[in-house]
Amino acid sequence: MSPPFCFPVACAAILITTGAWWYYYSSPNHGRRDQLPRDLRTWRLANEEATWSILSPILALNGWKSWDTPYSLFQDRPEHSISNGFHTGGSYRYMSPYAITKLKKFHYHNAFVRAVRNKEGYDAVCRVIVAGNEGQNCLKAIRRVAYGDATHFCDSHVLPLLFEFQFEDITFGIFPLMSGMNFHDMIPSIYCHCSLGDFMHMLTQALEALQFIHHKRVAHHDAFFNNFLVEWQPDSLKRGAISVAHPRVWLIDFENAMSFPEDTPYGECKCTTPDFLKRDNYGRPYDAAFMGDLSFNAFTLDLWQFMYYAQYLEIDIPTLNEVLRNLQNQSTAESALRLLHDTLCTFTPSQLHVPFRYTEPSYDCTED
Incomplete structure (x- = not known):
């Protein structure tokens, strides 16, 4: 560039820089990040x-x-x-x-x-x-x-x-914006009167949520009941009638999530102990199998977390009780969903319109 053109260009650059500097420091949001x-x-x-x-x-x-x-x-x-x-x-x-x-x-x-x-x-x-x-x-x-x-x-x-x-x-x-109720709130209490059928319908939706994100090669890693929001509380036992409609279940809070390339084979989506499990103040239940230097399938942690509270359900239907105990041992969310769905299809809605119980586990222990 010849000398006559250098001076105007330099002046323009100075003006732009000065203007940007003035705009930034005179902005009402200047210093807000600090x-x-x-x-x-x-x-x-x-x-x-x-x-x-x-x-x-x-x-x-x-x-x-x-x-x-x-x-x-x-x-x-x-x-x-x-x-x-x-x-x-x-x-x-x-x-x-x-x-x-x-x-x-x-x-x-x-x-x-x-x-x-x-x-x-x-x-x-x-x-x-x-x-x-x-x-x-x-x-x-x-x-x-x-x-x-x-x-x-x-x-x-x-x-x-x-x-x-x-x-x-x-x-x-x-x-x-959701109602604020989560799946853990649907467990029987003095505030909740959901039937077994209500609960199983929500349980299958939650498993379908895990199946979907795993298909997209995303592991949630905080898949406990309270990270599944529920549109409303069915309370069909309180009403004395089987619910006509069922609330939809939504998965939230991907703070601990881990993603893999979508074309990664399911069996190759492996990880070692996530950092959040190593924190001294981690307050969730966890299994010793997920600690240490050995790698494991990232999606199995989701299944373990999701089924942790389900093992404390008390159901007066032996077949369904056994299936719930086996869900945590399934290799994929898809197989767990299929097993639960096929089992539920063998019952009529009236057979599932019954109460069930829940025994609160000790919360701060490591499962061996």
């Missing part, structure tokens, strides 16, 4: 109200506003909501005033999530997926099984990712 948790571990323990207050302008920039938080771990739904197709209760005829009130609240367990609403009145949940250098495996798994074409299959029970947006090194996901 006020937020640096990674997912610190985010989990952060003060949720203070954290999401800092994020309020970022949410607004992307078209969302957080619900009000009258007290810790609960949010109140604004008035005049519209249906989102996911946040439902049971039959209105049987819903108590308490159950109706519960639909108007969102209960969260940590600072990762927040109930939000857009200007059209659509309610959803905003979740932190990536922060700093943590969460990329989770995001990769979610994009594969919860976004785009993967959400159109009838056997996909993964709660879909509607949108994602970025703020510096933080990735947020927008997911449908």
Whole structure:
């Protein structure tokens, strides 16, 4: 470039750089990232109200506003909501005033999530997926099984990712708002009156969810009952009639997920002890077979976790009892689903319209 042209180009570069510098440092969001948790571990323990207050302008920039938080771990739904197709209760005829009130609240367990609403009145949940250098495996798994074409299959029970947006090194996901009940809540208690048929219908859906993600070569690695959301609580025993409709079950929380190339043969999807199992503060049950230096099939951990609580069900049908005990020993979620489904097909709905029991296990022990 000849000298006469160098000066204007240099001036233009200086102006662009200066403008970018001025825009960045004069932006109302300048310095906001420094006020937020640096990674997912610190985010989990952060003060949720203070954290999401800092994020309020970022949410607004992307078209969302957080619900009000009258007290810790609960949010109140604004008035005049519209249906989102996911946040439902049971039959209105049987819903108590308490159950109706519960639909108007969102209960969260940590600072990762927040109930939000857009200007059209659509309610959803905003979740932190990536922060700093943590969460990329989770995001990769979610994009594969919860976004785009993967959400159109009838056997996909993964709660879909509607949108994602970025703020510096933080990735947020927008997911449908659900009722807040999970599969573990469907276990018999003074608050739950599901029949054996209700429970088995949800159990088969949850197994179908695992079959689907395993087919997509994603291992969940936190597949316990409470990571399966349930649309509503059937309570057919309380009603005294077999449910006409059944709630759909949705798999959530891929924080510990592990992905393999989709063309990897099932038997070659192996791993060694995941890092989360090595943490001193890991509070979930686990089996000694998944500890150590030996590799194992990554999907077998999902099956073990999922069936852990099922082994404590007490059912007065010997055939079904035996099948439940054998599900954990199946080599794949597909074979476990087939075994359970074929067995359930031998019973009439009225035969399954019976109560069952559950014995709470000791929670903090390692299974040998």
